[in-house]
Amino acid sequence: MNQLREFREVMDSASGQPYERSGVLPSSPNRLETLLQNLPGMAYRCLNRTHWPMDFVSDGCFELCGYHRSEIENQSVLWGDFTHPQDIREVDRKVRLATEQRQPFEVEYRIIAKDGTQKWVWERGRVVDIRHDGVAVLEGFITDITDRKLSEAAYIHANAFAQAVVDSVTEAVITIDNQGHIESFNQAAQGMFAFRSTEVIGDQCRILIRTSNYREFDQFFKHCRDQLDPGNPARPTSIGMETRGNKKTGEFFPVHLTIGPVQDKIETKYVLLIRDLTEQKAAEKEAADQRELLAHADRLNTLGETAGIAHEINQPLTAISMYANSGLSFLDRGPKDLSRAREALNKLSEQAHRAGAIIEHMQKMTRPRDSRHEITNCESLIRDVHKLAEVEAQSRNFVIVLDLPVKIPRVKCDPIQIQQVIFNLLRNGMEAMESCSSRQERRIILSVRVIKDGINKTMADRQISDKQTIEKQIKISIVDKGPGIPTDVGEQLYQPFATTKSSGMGLGLSISRSIISAHHGVLEYANNPSKGATFYFTLPCVSLDALVDQTGE
Amino acid sequence: MVQKVFIIDDDVAVRDAMGMLLDSEDLPHVGFESADSFLGFYDGNQSGCLVLDIRMPGMTGLELQKVMSKFQSLLPIIFITGHGDIPMAVEAMRHGAFDFLRKPIQEPVLIQRIKQALNVETNLQSRKLTREKLHDRIDSLTHREFQVFEEVAQGHANKAIAVTLDISERTVEVHRAQVMKKLATRSIAEVVRIHIEFELFKQFRNPPRNLLQKP
Known part of the structure; x- marks a missing residue:
């Protein structure tokens, strides 16, 4: 019955509540034994000495630590022997403290089971007696909480991970x-x-x-x-x-x-x-603006190109219409004016052909096509583009001054592309001059010069090369009297979408430059000593023979 | 003087076609390839109207219009343009253009406007002549006669005029008869009308089209 009392207290301490109140008071030692056997853990009594020698443990000890009850009770192994070395000091401290204060203690620590596995256990116990030699007798209960600990650890880990995710x-x-x-x-x-x-x-x-x-x-x-x-x-x-x-x-x-x-x-x-969404919205807006700009530029471009054409084609149309009307009038006036009516119709037909030729030219200009390099008479190329640009220049109240040498060697190029480049540079020049609002000197100079390649070479180099093939180039310059290019703009000027103009996209120069490099030439600019800027590009001449041969036919 | 249509257009085909159109309407015309060549020909005495291309190499149509206005030319100007751009039209009309037509042109409209312009020019010329005649007459008055003319036009009696000008009433009567004779009028009412016109004439030194002023 002594045992019974003891186990009542053990259960008491394990549950933290006295038996009586739980209302499951065991009715016999047998029942108690059954109860202890079925406990998920181990009840014990031990001395509070080093490694806690136990003089009683319940059957649960085998499941808990793999040692038989007898092995522990005859103290061939001590509890402290398989308490985790890292935890034993802390357990000892807590137990000692509780003992001194006569308080129950509660600890969680690790044990190493007989098969070497590590388990987490929870222990609750208290002092039940003090022996005559002053050593406390402890009774308590130990249960396996490994599963709970593992899930706790997993939880903490998962939580930390989630937090890290949330923070990142x-x-x-x-x-x-x-x-x-x-x-x-x-x-x-x-x-x-x-x-x-x-x-x-x-x-x-x-x-x-x-x-x-x-x-x-x-x-x-x-x-x-x-x-x-x-x-x-x-x-x-x-x-x-x-x-x-x-x-x-x-x-x-x-x-x-x-x-x-x-x-x-x-x-x-x-x-x-x-x-x-600030950045996303800004990007969306920028994209929309860019699209708008592109569409606008495209329209402008098309308009700009067709404005010249429209003017060109309006002339024959105007004439045609008037010839037709006068033809009709002469017919109405009877036989004496028949010859004049015929004249009107003949002239009308001529003008219709003129209109057709203009349209054909326009299609050539606007049709997307591959770059086709051909040996080109540079002078007629320049004169053609000058004529075309003159229309626009007049409407903007500008004069384009041509400055051509007597003879220009032929170059191998795509004439349409080169004309586009020149046209673009002329238009830039006019826009630059308009922007600086000076009404005087509305003149742009379009000049052509023949230069030797390697101007920067030393005399010696040049003499050697003179004896071999002389690589000549033509240099086409467009000189304006505008505000010039600010020095800090630099190379940026050629970047697509770089623009100093209030309208326009900043594509012209970058496209022009790529066209010229495809022709093995360079496009550069320099501010003039007096006023404005000069944009120029070079094109390699066909050969020495062509140079001598000149632009004959 | 025979009225002529002065066609100024750099495009030879347009010039020729318009000439033929005017031929078919029996309207006399002369063509010029530029504003400058027209100005080389114009001496201020030609009568008719201008059909002017607004965009031309060299002097543009608008510039020629300004020059003509400086000459106090009475020639109405019909502008022709391939680009019906509004600012230019506004500019041209503001400076007294007779009309502004787009290429290709509605020929019946052009013919009609040319004929109207020629009529307007005839009227302007005759009014100008009347003005000039009137001006000449007033210029022919002596200083004293001019004073009497102004007093009479104010409706003052001879006696009052004599006091104002400090001359005898008899002398006023003589001057007055002289004024009536020189101005070729018989009634006081007419003198008053002439005077009003003269005053108006002085007041509008710079009428919009400079058409009413004696050069």
């Missing part, structure tokens, strides 16, 4: 309770809203929304609470909206936010995921 995302991740109070506020959120998490936790989450969007957000949140149900797979997992966020500084910015539910123990909470 660029979206603001904010958890709120059912009423919309902020419970957590990740790093991205702190960066996005310039609030520290401590400043906003507990506040209504709508302080993160621009004031004028409160109503909208409140309705949205209400809608979310109605619609979202984490227990119901038929419901959406989150709902999103676009609105404007509000920074601590009072600035607002476009955001996309989604709300998703999280089932907590008591109530449904929500995760608020907020993405800053």
Whole structure:
């Protein structure tokens, strides 16, 4: 019966409650034995001495540590022997402290079972007696909590991982309770809203929304609470909206936010995921602007090109119409004027052919085509483009002055492309001069010079090369009297979309430059000593023979 | 003087076709390939109207219009343009263009406008002549006669005029008869009308088209 008393106390200490109140008082030693055998753990009595020698353990010890009850009770192994070396000191400290204070103790520690596996155990015990030699007698209960510990560790790990994820995302991740109070506020959120998490936790989450969007957000949140149900797979997992966020500084910015539910123990909470759309919106706007600009430029370009053509073609059309009318009038006037009517019709026909020729030329100019390099009479090329540009120059009240040498060698080039480059440079020049608003000197010089290749070479080099083939080039310059190119613009000028003009895209120069490099030439510019800038490009001449032969036919 | 249509267009075909069109309407015409060549020919005495291409190499149509206005030319100007751009049309009309037509031209409209322009020019010329005649007459008055003319036009009686000018009433009567004779009028009412016209004439030194002023 002594044992019974002892185990009553053991159970007492294990459950933290006296037996009597639990109402399951064992009725016999046999029942008690059965109870102890079925306990998920081990009851014990030991001395509070080094390694806790045990004089009684219950049958559960085998399952717990792999040693037989007898091995422990005859003290061939001591409990302390298989307590984890890293934990034993802490266990000892706690037990000692509890003993001195006559308090029950409760410890969690690791043991190494007989088969070498490591287990987590939970132990609760207390002093039941003090021996005459002053050594305390302890009784208590030890149970295996390895599973719980592992899942705890897994939980902590998972939690840490989740936290790391939450902290590393660029979206603001904010958890709120059912009423919309902020419970957590990740790093991205702190960066996005310039609030520290401590400043906003507990506040209504709508302080993160621009004031004028409160109503909208409140309705949205209400809608979310109605619609979202984490227990119901038929419901959406989150709902999103676009609105404007509000920074601590009072600035607002476009955001996309989604709300998703999280089932907590008591109530449904929500995760608020907020993405800053500022950059995205800016990019979208920029893209839209760019598209608009491109479309505009395209229209302008087409218009610009056709303006010259339109003028050209309007002339024969005007003449045709007038010849037709006069023809009719002469016919009405009877036989004496028949010859004049015939004359009118003949001239009309001529003008119709003239119009056709212009259209054919226009198609040549505008039809997308491969670059076709042919040996070209440079002078007629220049004169053609001059004639074309003259139309535009007149309408802008400019004069294009041609400055050609007596003889220009032939070059191998795509004449249309080169004309486009020249036309583009002339137009740039006119625009530059218009922009600086000086009304005097509305003249642009289009000049051609023949130069030797390697101007920068030393005399010696040149003498050697003179004896061999002389590589000659022609240099075509467009000289304007505009404001010139600011020195800090530099190479940037040739970049696509770099422009100093209020209208236009900044594509002209970059395209021109690539055309010239495809012709093995260079396109450069220099500011004039007096005023304005000179854009020039070079084209290699065909050969020495062509140079001597000249542009004869 | 025979009215002529002066065609100024750098495009030879357009010039020729327009000439033929005017031939078919029996309208006399002369063609010029540029504003400069027209100005080399024009001496201020030609009568008719201008059909002017607004864009030409060298002097543009608008510039020629300004020069003509400096000459106080009465020739109405019909502008022709391939580009019906509004600012240019506004500019041309503001400077007193008779019309502004787009290429290709509605020929019946062109013919009609040319004929109207020629009529307008005839009227302007005759009014100019009347003005000039009137001006010449007033110029022929002596200083004293001019004073009497102004007093009479104010409706003052001979006696009052004599006091104002400090001359005898008899002398006023002589001057007055002389004024009536020189201005070729018989009634006081006519003298008053002439005076009003003269005053108006002084007032509008710079009428929009400079058409009413004696050069």
